[in-house]
Amino acid sequence: MTAAAMGALAAGGLVVAVSPRLPRRPRNLLWLAGSYALVLAVSPTFAVILAAVTAADFGLGFLVGRSARPGRWLAAGVAFNVAVLLAFKLAGFYVREAAGLAARLGIGAGTGGLGLLLPIGLSYYVLQAVSYLVDVRRRQTPVCADPADFALYMAFLPKLAAGPIERAGAFLPQLARARAPRLAGGGGLIVLGLFRKVVLADPLLGSLPAGWAAGSAVTSFPEAAAGLVVFACGLYNDFAGYTDIARGTGRLLGIDLSRNFDLPFFARTLSEFWSRWHMSLSSWIRDYVYLPAARALIRRDPSGRSIAAAALPPLAAMMASGLWHGPQARYLVWGGLMGAWMAGERLAAVRRPIGPPGAKPLAARVASRALFLAVVAGLFSVFALGVPAALRVAADAFNPAAWRWPGSRALWLLVPAMALEVAQLRARPGLPFERWREGPRTAAVAAALLAILFFSQSRLVRPFIYQGF
C-alpha cells in the first residue's frame, strides 16, 4: 500500500467519523469537496468537465421545471448530455483508431496530445443528469434548488467512478435528512466487495492469457468456452465487487445507493437476466428508452400484439446499451443480437406467457435452460472477444477434432465464486452469512480479511473494468 493510498484511506476514515457530527449543509459540502478532491487528483480537466456538466444541468433543470416551454428545454438538455457522452466516447475511439492506423502505416502520429480519455464517471453522471431532467419534466422529482446538493448528486464519491446510476428522486432527499451511518452493514458490504474484487475477480481475469479479450489468444472452442465462463464470472465479481464497495461506503455515510446485481446467473430468460445485471443501467434504459418507445408504439397500435410493438422497444433498448458500452462494432452487434433475442422472447411471451418452473416437463426445462445458457454464452462471446473471434469459436464448436482442452486451473476459483452466489441466494435480499451465528460469521469475515490481505498484496490490483465504460 502506497503512502498516497494510506493517506486517502485515513482521510476517508476521518470523513466517516466526522460526518454524523456535522449539520446537513457543512456535511454535504465536506462530501462534495472530498469528491472533487479525488477527481482533481486524477485530472484537473476531468474536474472541470464534471463541474461544467453539473452547472449546465443544474440550470437546465430550472428551465425544464419552471419555464413556459419545458419540452424544448428538456430536448435541449437531453441533446446536450448525449452530445457530451458521444463526443468523448466517439472522439476518444476515433482518435485512438486513427493513431493506431497511423502507427501501422509507420507515420507514428500518436494522438497528437489530444488526450481524449473518457473523464472519470462521465458515462454514469451524464445518465443521471438525463434522468433528472426527464423526471423533473414528468413531475416525478422537484427541481433541485441547492447547487451543492445537485453537485453532490452528480459527484458523490462512492458512486462517481462506475455508478450505481442514481435517480434524483431517491438520492436528493437523503441529502436533506441526517441519517445515522450503518457501520456493520456498510463494513460488511465493503468486505464482501473487496472479496469479490480481489479474491475472485482479479485472479479469474488474470488467468486469461494475454490478448484474450482481443480474440487473438482464442483458438479452440473448449478453451474459449472455459475462458468465457471465467471471464463472465470475473467480470460479474469485478463489477458487483465495485458496487458492494460503493454501497458499503454510502452506508458508512448514511446514504443508501441502489443495488446493481441480483443473482443474474440464476435468471431464466434474457429479459430477466437484464433485470438482474447492472440493474441501475437496465432500469435507466427501461424507463428512458424502452418504455417511451413501447408507449409510442402502443399509441399507434393499442393492441400491443404487433411485431413492431414487441420487437422495436427491446431492440432500441439493447442497442442503446451496446452504444453506452462503446462505439466498437462488438458492442453494437452484441446489443443488436441481444435486442433481437429479447424481442423473440417478448413475442413468445405475448403468445404464451412463461409459467412457473414446475409447469413444464423436466426435459423441456433442461432444454430451455441449456438453450438460454448457450445464447448467453454466444452473446457474451461477441461482447468479450469481438465479432470475428466469436464467429471463429462458433465455427470451431462444430469441429470436435480440432478441440483443445484448457490447461488453466483457474476454473477452480469458480467453486468459491459459486459458493458465494449460493450463500447470497439463501440470504437474499440481505448479505451472505448475515444470518449465521456470531462464531461462524466472525470466522467467515476473518477468513475473508486474510484472503483479501494476501490476494491484494500478491499482485497489482487491476482497475475496475466498468470504470473504463
Add this chain to the structure above:
Amino acid sequence: MSRGEGKDPGAEGRPRPRRFGPARQTASAIVLAAAALLAAEAAARVPAVSSRLPLPSRGIAHPSLDLRVELADRWARSGPAECVILGPSSTGAAVRPAVISAAFRESAGRGLRAFDFGVAGMALPGASALGRVIVERYRPGLLVVGVFPYHVMRNAALDADDLILSDPWVRQRLGHSSLRGWMADRLVSFRAFLGARQWLEKPTEYAARARAAANLEPTGDRVSDAPVAEENGAGPGTPGPAREPLVAAPDMFRDFERLLDLGSGTTLVLVEALVRPGSHGRFARGGPEYRRILDDLAAAARRRGVPFLRPGPRRFGEPALWRDRNHMNRRGAELYSRWLGGRLASLVRDGRIPDPAQASK
C-alpha cells in the same frame, strides 16, 4: 454482518442469532485473522509442510531473480556466505561455484563457498541495488560483480533494471518499506501463497519456473546447458543481436562509480563479464573500442582500490566454449571458473583482499 438488514419474512418465528456490535465483531474478526495468519506462518516454516507447498516466490516480476533470491536464502542458511558472484546472465552462465572453490583450494589450501547470482538483463543500477541487498542480507566476505562495456552503453537492451528497481521486495530490502515488500520479505506463508497463486493462475509460467529451479544447483550453478531463456521465462534479455550502433552514456559511468561504493564489511572485486570475442560489432569501432571502455572501467576501479579481473581477449575465444554470443557453455564455464577461482586465491594470497572465510564470520 449488520443489524436489521434484509428482512426475511420466512425468518420470523425462528430465534434470531445473538447480535454483537460492529466494533466488537470487527475486532474479533481481526484477532481471528491474525491468529490464523500466525498458525499458517508457523505451519509453513515446518520443513515437512514447506516441502509439500508450491515453489515459493517473492512475486518479483523478473523470474530468474525471484528464483535466485530463494536459492541464495537457502544457501546462506546452510553455511557461511563467503562469496557471492553477481552479474548479468553472461556472468551467471560463466560461473560454476564448485569449480571456483576447487581452483581456490589449489592455491589457497581450502575451498571457497560461493553462490552464482547471475541475473539476466541486469545493468549497473540494478547491480548496484542488488549488490546492496546482498551485502546487507547475506554479509558475504567477498562480492564479485561481473561488469562489461555494455553496462555503460545507453541502448544495450539490458532491460531488467526497471523490474529490479521497482520491485517491492527489493525496495523493502533497500529501506523503502511497503506492506507487500514486508510480507514478501518476512512471511514464508505469503511466499508459498504467491507460488500457489502462480500455480493456479499461470500454470505455464509456474511450470517453466519449476523446470528452471530443477535445473539449478543449491549454489545457483546450472545442472545442464539449458538455454538461459528457460530460467528467464518471457522476462528481460541480455544484449541483443547486432542492429543499431551502441551509444556511450557518460551518466552510466556514475552508476559504475556508485557500484564501487558498496563496501561495509564486504570486499568488492570486479570481473569482466565475457561475451564471445568478435561479437563487438555494435561498438562503433568494434573490438578496440570495447577494450578501451573496459580499460576505462578498470582504471576507475583501480582509482577506488577495487580489483578488476580481466582474462585477456584471447583466453576464452575458442568458439567451442560458447553456447551463444553472450553465454558460455558448461565447458567454457569450467575454464572461466577455474581461472576466476585461481585469481581470487591469488588476490587473497597477495594480501590484496582479506580472506573471505575470515570476513564472512
